[in-house]
Amino acid sequence: ELSEQSSERKKAEEALRESESKYRILIENLPQKIFLKDKNSVYVFCNDNLARDFKIKSEEITGKTDYDLVPKELAEKYRADDKRIIESGETKAIEEKYIQEGEERIIHTVKTPVKDEQGNIIGVLGIFWDITDFKQAQEKLSKYRERMARAEELASLGTLSATVAHEITQPLTVIRLLIENALTKLEATSSPETVTKRLKDSLTEVSNITSIVERFRNFARRSSEEIVREIELGVVGERVVKLLNESARRARITLHLNGMDKLPLVYLNEKDMEQLFFALTD
Numbered sequence: 001e002l003s004e005q006s007s008e009r010k011k012a013e014e015a016l017r018e019s020e021s022k023y024r025i026l027i028e029n030l031p032q033k034i035f036l037k038d039k040n041s042v043y044v045f046c047n048d049n050l051a052r053d054f055k056i057k058s059e060e061i062t063g064k065t066d067y068d069l070v071p072k073e074l075a076e077k078y079r080a081d082d083k084r085i086i087e088s089g090e091t092k093a094i095e096e097k098y099i100q101e102g103e104e105r106i107i108h109t110v111k112t113p114v115k116d117e118q119g120n121i122i123g124v125l126g127i128f129w130d131i132t133d134f135k136q137a138q139e140k141l142s143k144y145r146e147r148m149a150r151a152e153e154l155a156s157l158g159t160l161s162a163t164v165a166h167e168i169t170q171p172l173t174v175i176r177l178l179i180e181n182a183l184t185k186l187e188a189t190s191s192p193e194t195v196t197k198r199l200k201d202s203l204t205e206v207s208n209i210t211s212i213v214e215r216f217r218n219f220a221r222r223s224s225e226e227i228v229r230e231i232e233l234g235v236v237g238e239r240v241v242k243l244l245n246e247s248a249r250r251a252r253i254t255l256h257l258n259g260m261d262k263l264p265l266v267y268l269n270e271k272d273m274e275q276l277f278f279a280l281t282d
Helices: 002-029 048-054 072-088 132-188 193-217 233-250 270-281
Strands: 033-038 043-046 092-100 103-115 121-130 229-231 266-268
Touching: 033 048, 072 092, 072 103, 072 121, 092 121, 103 132, 132 193, 229 233, 229 270, 233 270, 266 270
Parallel strands: none
Antiparallel strands: 033 043, 033 121, 092 103, 103 121, 229 266
C-alpha cells in the first residue's frame, strides 16, 4: 500500500513538473512581457523578456515592487492602475509610458484580476507590448492627412481663383468696350451726352466687379444670394451685341442676332447669361 501511494505521488509530481514545464515554455516564448503581482502590487513572477529590461533574472523579481524597478512617477501610475483593477474586478487595457534601455517608450498593457478557487481576487496578471513604432506611424499618417487636406484646400482655392478671374474678365471686357465706344463717339461728335452715358455705364460695370468680388468673398459661408428673375434673352443678347459692335467694326466683323425675340421668358441670373453670351462670342 505504501509502495502504491509512493508511486501515485511520483506520478503526481511528474505531472506537475510537466505542467509547469509546458507553462514555462508558453510564457517564455511569447514575445510580450508578462508579470504577476499579489494584491499589494508586489511582484510574484515575470517572464525573461521583462526581466531583461530590468537587468535581473526572472526569479529575482519576486518580492520587488515597481518602486524598485522604475522611476517613482511611473511606479505610482502602475500601482494606481493595479488598485483600480483589484477594486473593480475588471480587465483593463491601458496605453502608458515605459522606460527601456533608458529610453521612454509607449506600451499597450492589458491587466486582469487573478482569482483563487473561491473567487477572491488575489492579484493582478499583466501582459504588455511596445507600440511606440505604431504610435509614431499613426502620428505620421495623421500629419500626412493634414497635409493632404491642406493640399486639397489649396487646390480648391486655385479653382476658386480661376473662377473669380473668369467672372471678373467679363465686366472688364464690358468696361473696355464701353470706353472704346465712348472714345469713338467723342471723336465723331461734339455732343457729350452719348459719351457721358457710356462712361456712366462703365461705372456700372465697375460696380458689377465689386459685386462679384464680394460674392466670392462670401462664397464659403453661402451668405450671398443670387439674383434670379424672369429675363428676356433677346434683351440681354442685344445689349451684348451693342457692346461688342465697336470692337467688331474695328476687326471688320459684322454681328447679327436673329430669332431671339421669339424665345420665351426664362428664370435665370441676368449676369450669368451676359457672361454666357460673351463666352459664345470669344
